[in-house]
Amino acid sequence: VTSDIFTPDADLSSRLRARGQRVTSQRLLIHAALGDLGRHATADEVLSAVSPRLPSVSLPTIYATLELLEDLGLVHRLETGEGTSCYEPAHPSGEHHHHLICNRCGRVSAFEDAGLERSVQKMARRLTFRVEGHDVDLRGTCAACLADADAVATTGA
Amino acid sequence: VTSDIFTPDADLSSRLRARGQRVTSQRLLIHAALGDLGRHATADEVLSAVSPRLPSVSLPTIYATLELLEDLGLVHRLETGEGTSCYEPAHPSGEHHHHLICNRCGRVSAFEDAGLERSVQKMARRLTFRVEGHDVDLRGTCAACLADADAVATTGA
DNA sequence: TTGTTTGCAAACCTTTTGCACGTTA
């Protein structure tokens, strides 16, 4: 092992070169922007984040680049259920988390659970299907929306 | 308990009447078609299944009815990840299964696992989030596509 | 230089909406 420090841009550049693909400012900026945003950004939000530094960047480039980054394993794509996709940085180690999706406000938050991971892996071994990834999405009502609902119920609105 | 036999159409009619909504041939046929299809049909596939019996039925009606059936708890909607939704009959008891989604051919199959259910429920209790449902989707390569890949590798194509 | 990548505009495709007609109760 040469290094165990995670250096995203160096990683992206070298992965691109390894595949004979070009290192462009769009690709570097989009990758960096997704890291800065933290989590769960739509293509349009990524565009807004990149635009200040590179005003000419276009939505087709955002999509193409996010797809490329997904192929490279640097980005994970999540369907939120309203016809839109969200993207988030993926950890190269494969560690990951799952999602709480609020049915009312649509906001996505994350959780991790080792017990759940074990259950998934145990069950994957029994299938005639090569499991390459898994999503566990819990849908319901988030704390903020529960509070709103309580407030409405209390005031009788 | 008056009956523990599951009679889908009677159930649909009475649920509609209970909500003051009308019982139409479209609603009955769409509900029945989804049951006949078995599992995981797109709105367009439902249209094709219903058309022979009711040629004038339209896609907007399919969508409106599937949404209604989902509200009634008779249908479950699944995002397959390509911008399309699939619909399947839901069991009134709340029992359910999860999905194997093939990254190559896009086909969806189902599995159940009690251990996984227990892990999900155990973890849901620790969250400040009211969990109303959950999806567990395993993504990877199905047996048929694995066989294809092997064949290609063997013949060197 | 040469082939890849980008930006623009337009196309795509699933899903939703508006409105007049037909149907249910």
Add this chain to the structure above:
DNA sequence: TAACGTGCAAAAGGTTTGCAAACAA
């Protein structure tokens, strides 16, 4: 009959494609 549901056509929204200009190697 009075309101609800349907069919049609068109719109909406996110995503993808075609192509000429710009760019990395």
